[in-house]
Amino acid sequence: MKNLVLGLLALGLVSACQRSNSAENKDNKAYPVLEVVEKDTLISNDFVTDIQAKKNIEIRSRISGILHHIYVNEGQYVKKGQPLFKINDAELRMELSKATAGLQQATADVRMAEIELNQHQSLFNKAIIAKNELDMIKAKLEAKKAQRSFMEAERNTVLQKIAFTKITAPFDGVIDVIPFKEGSLIENGALLTTFSQLEEVYAYFSIPESLYFQLIAEDKLGKHQKIELVLPNGVHYDYKGTLKSAESEIDRSTGSIRFKAAFPNPEHLIKHGTSGKLVISETRKDVITIPKKSTFSIQDKTYVFVVDSNQKVRMRTIQIGAVLSSNYLVSRGIEEGDRIIYEGTQSLRDGDRIQISSKI
Numbered sequence: 001m002k003n004l005v006l007g008l009l010a011l012g013l014v015s016a017c018q019r020s021n022s023a024e025n026k027d028n029k030a031y032p033v034l035e036v037v038e039k040d041t042l043i044s045n046d047f048v049t050d051i052q053a054k055k056n057i058e059i060r061s062r063i064s065g066i067l068h069h070i071y072v073n074e075g076q077y078v079k080k081g082q083p084l085f086k087i088n089d090a091e092l093r094m095e096l097s098k099a100t101a102g103l104q105q106a107t108a109d110v111r112m113a114e115i116e117l118n119q120h121q122s123l124f125n126k127a128i129i130a131k132n133e134l135d136m137i138k139a140k141l142e143a144k145k146a147q148r149s150f151m152e153a154e155r156n157t158v159l160q161k162i163a164f165t166k167i168t169a170p171f172d173g174v175i176d177v178i179p180f181k182e183g184s185l186i187e188n189g190a191l192l193t194t195f196s197q198l199e200e201v202y203a204y205f206s207i208p209e210s211l212y213f214q215l216i217a218e219d220k221l222g223k224h225q226k227i228e229l230v231l232p233n234g235v236h237y238d239y240k241g242t243l244k245s246a247e248s249e250i251d252r253s254t255g256s257i258r259f260k261a262a263f264p265n266p267e268h269l270i271k272h273g274t275s276g277k278l279v280i281s282e283t284r285k286d287v288i289t290i291p292k293k294s295t296f297s298i299q300d301k302t303y304v305f306v307v308d309s310n311q312k313v314r315m316r317t318i319q320i321g322a323v324l325s326s327n328y329l330v331s332r333g334i335e336e337g338d339r340i341i342y343e344g345t346q347s348l349r350d351g352d353r354i355q356i357s358s359k360i
Helices: 002-028 090-125 131-164 209-217
Strands: 030-035 038-060 065-070 083-087 166-168 173-175 191-208 226-230 242-246 256-264 275-291 296-298 301-307 313-323 327-332 339-341 355-359
Touching: 083 191, 090 131, 131 166, 191 209, 191 275, 209 256, 226 256
Parallel strands: 030 355
Antiparallel strands: 030 339, 038 191, 038 275, 065 083, 083 166, 173 191, 191 256, 226 275, 242 256, 275 327, 296 301, 301 313, 301 339, 313 327
16 A cells, blocks of 8 residues: 555656646747837839830821832831821822812803803893893802812812822831831721830839729828839839829729829830839838738738747737738737747747747
């Protein structure tokens, strides 16, 4: 009996020692701790962009004929009013001669009818002819005037067609591909080239509906923001952009709204149709950012472990204001001076006591 009691006592001592050692090991487990500080932080968002010239138009023929002369080359910069193409107008010149002769004949007929009317008016005033005869002469004059107006319109139509044979630049810009060669027969409406004004280009991009209303609420849309363009080769464009405007409605299929940013393009480096990436950033004063690895999620909430003065950890809910590359901007939940677990949160439970391995 005595031996049994001694055995039970020994077993109890061993168990107590094991529990003590387990608790001690847990208390001695060390974690790096981050002290929360407020600091100025650059917040950036990347957007895929489609770049278009400020003006990009198609230059089409407004008349059929033989392409007589091409005055410009592909890729050439031209000024407003500079000749681009000339369509042969020899046949139209002959039509113009006929129309001019017809107009001259109609003008002479009107003059003769006016003289005849004056003569009949004198006879009518002397009661030599009846009124209906005078009215017939007046009607004849009106018919001759109508014929003259018709011939004048015919001549103006030919002149307009001749004007269409000379195509000039509608504004300063750059010539694109020219598909036709001199001597080609072209139809009315044929595409002669496209023409771009490249002194300024527009970068179109879409932002989520939620971000749009957030920026509106914070009155930050376009204010104090730096807009940069990253070209397809990864190079940052030399000039900064300016936010211009948004479309008037939200695309319900994508839940986004389209904006455009304007960039100067004095060297015409960026062409119509170029792709790229917009980086829109702003500096926010005195904000709190923490590493993503310092957080963990339960359902739809994000938490950190805050270390108290007794080196015990407590779960605390935080609200994320913005997502950065490797950090979160925290808008609520922790304050400057709080200490949080830097990493290793997956092995902790609320109320655990820890050792601090390092302060970050």
